[in-house]
Amino acid sequence: MTKEKLKIGEISKPRFEFRTFGRDLEEAAYRMTRLSVPVPEKVWERTSEETYIVSKTNNINNTKIRDGKMDIKTFVQEVDGLEQWNPLMKGEFPISATVLREEVFPAFQVEMPPLDKEEYSLEEFLAIIKNHPELLAVTVEKERYGYMVNDTICEYGMVWINGALVETINSESTEVEDIKKTIEMLGLGGMENINYLQAIKRVTGMIDKKLVN
Amino acid sequence: MIASVIPRYEFRIFGNALSKIEEKIMALSPREKTRQMDSVYLLTPFKRRNNVKIREGIMDIKVLEQEHAGLQQWNPFLVGEFPLEADVIKTVVFPALGVESPVFEREKYTLSQFIAEVITIDPDLAVAYVWKTRHAYTVADCITEVAEIKVNGATIKTICIESEDAGKVLEAKKLLGIGSNVENVSYPLALKRIMGLTSLPESWNNIDF
Numbered sequence: 001m002t003k004e005k006l007k008i009g010e011i012s013k014p015r016f017e018f019r020t021f022g023r024d025l026e027e028a029a030y031r032m033t034r035l036s037v038p039v040p041e042k043v044w045e046r047t048s049e050e051t052y053i054v055s056k057t058n059n060i061n062n063t064k065i066r067d068g069k070m071d072i073k074t075f076v077q078e079v080d081g082l083e084q085w086n087p088l089m090k091g092e093f094p095i096s097a098t099v100l101r102e103e104v105f106p107a108f109q110v111e112m113p114p115l116d117k118e119e120y121s122l123e124e125f126l127a128i129i130k131n132h133p134e135l136l137a138v139t140v141e142k143e144r145y146g147y148m149v150n151d152t153i154c155e156y157g158m159v160w161i162n163g164a165l166v167e168t169i170n171s172e173s174t175e176v177e178d179i180k181k182t183i184e185m186l187g188l189g190g191m192e193n194i195n196y197l198q199a200i201k202r203v204t205g206m207i208d209k210k211l212v213n
Numbered sequence: 214m215i216a217s218v219i220p221r222y223e224f225r226i227f228g229n230a231l232s233k234i235e236e237k238i239m240a241l242s243p244r245e246k247t248r249q250m251d252s253v254y255l256l257t258p259f260k261r262r263n264n265v266k267i268r269e270g271i272m273d274i275k276v277l278e279q280e281h282a283g284l285q286q287w288n289p290f291l292v293g294e295f296p297l298e299a300d301v302i303k304t305v306v307f308p309a310l311g312v313e314s315p316v317f318e319r320e321k322y323t324l325s326q327f328i329a330e331v332i333t334i335d336p337d338l339a340v341a342y343v344w345k346t347r348h349a350y351t352v353a354d355c356i357t358e359v360a361e362i363k364v365n366g367a368t369i370k371t372i373c374i375e376s377e378d379a380g381k382v383l384e385a386k387k388l389l390g391i392g393s394n395v396e397n398v399s400y401p402l403a404l405k406r407i408m409g410l411t412s413l414p415e416s417w418n419n420i421d422f
Contacts, residue, residue, distance in 0.1 A: 023368055133336075136409040162407045163417055164367030165229055203367045204408045205256075205339040208328075211366035 016082040019170035021199040022212040029156035036147035043146030061107035093122040110134040220288040225373040242350035254341040263309040296321040353385035
């Protein structure tokens with residue numbers, strides 16, 4: 001079977017992903033810069049501020065809000081330690097109570113809060129999260145640098161989770177073998193695959209596990 | 214056990230862009246000492262006047278005695294060394310945390326047993342593992358510290374000025390150009406913000422992209 005050639009910024013089949021978080025990933029990041037082919041200027045450096053909604057019980061749905069838009073991805077499968085996530089829902093604020101009741105809160109896997117309005121602004125939604133004992137809204141600021149190594153889309157980023165800094169590095173592709181080779185090329189072999197949801201839950205103390213270094 | 218320590222006044226800030234203040238500290242004082250240490254902080258979402266932590270197997274609690282001119286006066290006392298008796302955990306540690314004490318199944322707890330069997334199963338309690346590299350300086354006769362810390366693996370810096378004499382802390386603040394608009398943030402408050410146990414104020418360590 002001919003493999004699909006990945007192009008940055010274009011829609012592809014669902015991708016597999018290796019991502020990890022730590023305090024010192026600079027050596028792998030350096031290798032990434034040297035092994036990368038030129039990439040479009042729009043992905044050279046990107047910054048964003050997002051809000052992730054996390055709960056102790058949920059490890060399979062990743063909810064983030066950026067620029068007033070909500071995006072939930074759901075875990076599909078793991079193959080050779082690589083994770084595949086698919087979009088579950090996308091919505092924009094103000095958001096209807098029906099969507100919150102039928103799609104958003106079920107994704108958090110927590111008790112449904114009372115929803116007595118027809119629609120909710122972002123501020124009203126965040127107030128519900130703040131008052132929910134099982135949910136946490138986490139501010140995540142990102143400075144990301146895009147690369148392309150071994151036909152996989154790669155990124156090194158600095159991420160501030162509620163103001164505290166961690167580094168992240170990833171490789172994603174529709175092709176599992178390409179990611180596995182990239183991991184070795186970057187010197188990341190043996191490191192744990194840690195997704196955003198896991199990293200945020202570890203830093204905020206919801207999960208008692210360390211990052212990779 | 215009560216240690217005979219005179220409570221110090223403290224002014225502390227956290228952030229990732231503190232280099233201007235660091236440069237001033239280094240211009241005023243040589244680096245006197247660097248120490249590395251791990252601490253485990255016990256936190257709750259509730260407002261408390263206690264800072265509960267475990268360092269090198271010893272639990273100590275600092276109590277916020279008073280706030281004066283934007284400074285905080287913390288009074289430390291040692292609780293004891295692990296293994297810690299359940300009775301001490303019940304009568305000293307849990308009241309300091311402001312959380313109802315559970316039923317204890319052991320007479321004594323090692324640190325790992327305490328974390329795994331007492332703390333992590335309590336929905337009102339959270340643990341922050343904090344690794345610190347602390348650099349000591351002296352500014353205006355005050356113990357002045359610049360520290361790189363990792364909170365559950367994420368990094369942030371902190372600068373602290375402390376002295377038994379509140380006036381000296383205010384003088385050091387002035388020398389370092391720290392105005393009255395800069396918020397005094399204690400360790401428990403910073404950790405609670407990072408861990409999402411309390412809301413982030415607008416001014417909290419905004420990243421200047």
